[in-house]
Amino acid sequence: MTHAPGRHFLQIPGPTNTPLPVLAAIARPTIDHRGPDFARLGRTVLAEIRPVFGTTNPVVIYPASGTGAWEAALANTLSPGDRVLMFETGWFATLWSRLAKRLGIEAEFLKGDWRSGVDAAAIEARLAEDAGHAIKAVCIVHNETSTGVTSNVAAVRRALDQARHPALLLVDAISSLGSIDYRHDAWGVDVTIAGSQKGLMLPPGLSFNAVSDKALAASRSARLPKSYWNWEEMLAANATGTFPYTPSTNLLQGLAVALEMLRAEGLPAVFARHDRAAAATRACVAHWGFEIQCRNPEDYSSALTAVRLPEGHSADALRAEILERCNMSLGNGLGPLADRVFRIGHLGDFHDLMVTGTLAGVELGLRIRGIPHRPGGVEAALQVLAGNAGPAALAAE
Numbered sequence: 055m056t057h058a059p060g061r062h063f064l065q066i067p068g069p070t071n072t073p074l075p076v077l078a079a080i081a082r083p084t085i086d087h088r089g090p091d092f093a094r095l096g097r098t099v100l101a102e103i104r105p106v107f108g109t110t111n112p113v114v115i116y117p118a119s120g121t122g123a124w125e126a127a128l129a130n131t132l133s134p135g136d137r138v139l140m141f142e143t144g145w146f147a148t149l150w151s152r153l154a155k156r157l158g159i160e161a162e163f164l165k166g167d168w169r170s171g172v173d174a175a176a177i178e179a180r181l182a183e184d185a186g187h188a189i190k191a192v193c194i195v196h197n198e199t200s201t202g203v204t205s206n207v208a209a210v211r212r213a214l215d216q217a218r219h220p221a222l223l224l225v226d227a228i229s230s231l232g233s234i235d236y237r238h239d240a241w242g243v244d245v246t247i248a249g250s251q252k253g254l255m256l257p258p259g260l261s262f263n264a265v266s267d268k269a270l271a272a273s274r275s276a277r278l279p280k281s282y283w284n285w286e287e288m289l290a291a292n293a294t295g296t297f298p299y300t301p302s303t304n305l306l307q308g309l310a311v312a313l314e315m316l317r318a319e320g321l322p323a324v325f326a327r328h329d330r331a332a333a334a335t336r337a338c339v340a341h342w343g344f345e346i347q348c349r350n351p352e353d354y355s356s357a358l359t360a361v362r363l364p365e366g367h368s369a370d371a372l373r374a375e376i377l378e379r380c381n382m383s384l385g386n387g388l389g390p391l392a393d394r395v396f397r398i399g400h401l402g403d404f405h406d407l408m409v410t411g412t413l414a415g416v417e418l419g420l421r422i423r424g425i426p427h428r429p430g431g432v433e434a435a436l437q438v439l440a441g442n443a444g445p446a447a448l449a450a451e
C-alpha cells in the first residue's frame with residue numbers, strides 16, 4: 055500500500071467530496087427494505103427531493119448512474135422511430151444522443167461549438183419548420199460538464215411555446231441540481247434527469263427522473279420496451295414509500311442527510327456559494343492569463359470551470375503532476391478537448407478555503423511544470439471572496 059499524506063482534494067466535477075455526516079449515514083447497518091423503518095425513509099426522501107428539483111410532482115429514484123436515468127427518460131416517453139431534437143453542447147450531449155440512437159430513436163443533433171450553451175433560437179427555428187410535429191421531444195443538457203457551460207432552460211421552454219410545438223422538454227440536470235438554480239415546474243420541463251454524485255454530495259449510484267403530468271401521460275402510450283426503468287411500477291410502489299425492486303438502501307440513508315443539509319443551508323445560499331466559488335476561480339484563471347472554455351459570460355457555469363492551457367502544454371501532464379505533489383484530482387478534457395483543457399470542479403460540499411486550496415494546488419503545478427503564467431492568481435481569487443464576504447465583513451474594512 056502507498057500512502058499520500060493529507061486529505062485528498064477531489065476537485066473533479068463529480069463525483070464530489072461526500073460530507074462526513076452523509077458518509078456516516080451510509081455506513082449505518084443496512085435495514086430491511088420491506089420493513090417499517092425503510093417505508094419512513096422512503097417516504098421522507100421521495101418527498102424531500104421534490105423541492106430540490108423545484109417540483110411538486112413525483113421524482114423517481116433509481117439505483118443507477120446518471121446514464122441509467124438518461125435511458126429511463128427516453129424509454130418511458132418515446133416509441134421506436136420517434137424523432138427527438140438534441141443540441142451539441144459538448145461531450146455529455148454527444149453521449150446522450152448516441153444512447154438515444156441505440157434505443158432506436160431518430161436523434162437529430164443541432165451543431166454546437168463546445169464553447170456555448172444551447173441556441174434557443176436555433177431550436178425554435180427547427181421546431182417552427184416541423185409543422186407535422188414529427189419531433190416528439192427536445193433534449194438538452196443544462197450544465198455541460200465537459201465544457202463548463204450552463205444553458206438557459208427557460209429560453210428553450212419559450213422556444214417551444216413560441217413555435218407552438220407540443221414536444222416534450224427533457225433536461226439533463228445531472229451536474230446542476232443542488233448547485234445551480236433549477237426549476238422543473240416553473241420552466242415547464244417534462245423530465246429532469248439527475249444523479250447523486252455531483253451537487254447532491256453523495257457517492258455515485260443513485261439517479262433521478264422528475265416527471266411532469268404530460269410526461270406521465272406520454273408514458274402510457276410510449277412503446278419503447280421498458281421494464282427496469284418503468285415509471286408506472288415505481289410510482290405505484292413509491293406511494294407507500296417502497297420500491298418494486300431492492301433500492302440502494304444505504305445510499306438513500308445518505309440522501310436523507312444530504313437533503314437535510316441542503317434544506318438547512320437553504321437553496322438560495324447554496325447557489326450563491328457556488329456562484330462565489332466560480333467567480334473566484336475565473337478571476338484566478340484570468341489572472342494567470344489563461345482562457346476558459348466557455349465563451350459567453352452569461353453561460354458561465356457555477357459548478358465547474360474548464361481551463362484551456364496555452365498551445366504546446368499538456369493538461370494531462372499538469373493534472374498528473376498536481377495529483378503526485380498535492381494529492382488533488384482535477385477533471386480531464388473529454389473527447390476533442392482531451393489534454394487541451396483541465397476542469398476544476400467547485401460544486402457540492404465546498405467552501406472558500408477549498409476554493410483557494412484548489413487554486414493554490416493548480417498554481418503550484420503550473421510553477422513546477424514551467425507553464426508560463428502570471429503568478430498570484432490565488433490573490434485575485436481572495437479578492438473576489440473577500441468582496442463577497444457579506445455586509446458585516448465589508449463594514450469592518
Ligand SMILES: *Cc1c(COP(=O)(O)O)cnc(C)c1O
Pocket residue numbers: 068119120121122146195197198199226227228229249258
Ligand atoms: C456526470 C454526468 C453524466 C453521466 O452520469 P453517470 O453517472 O456517469 O452515468 C451525464 N450528464 C452530465 C451533464 C454529467 O455531468
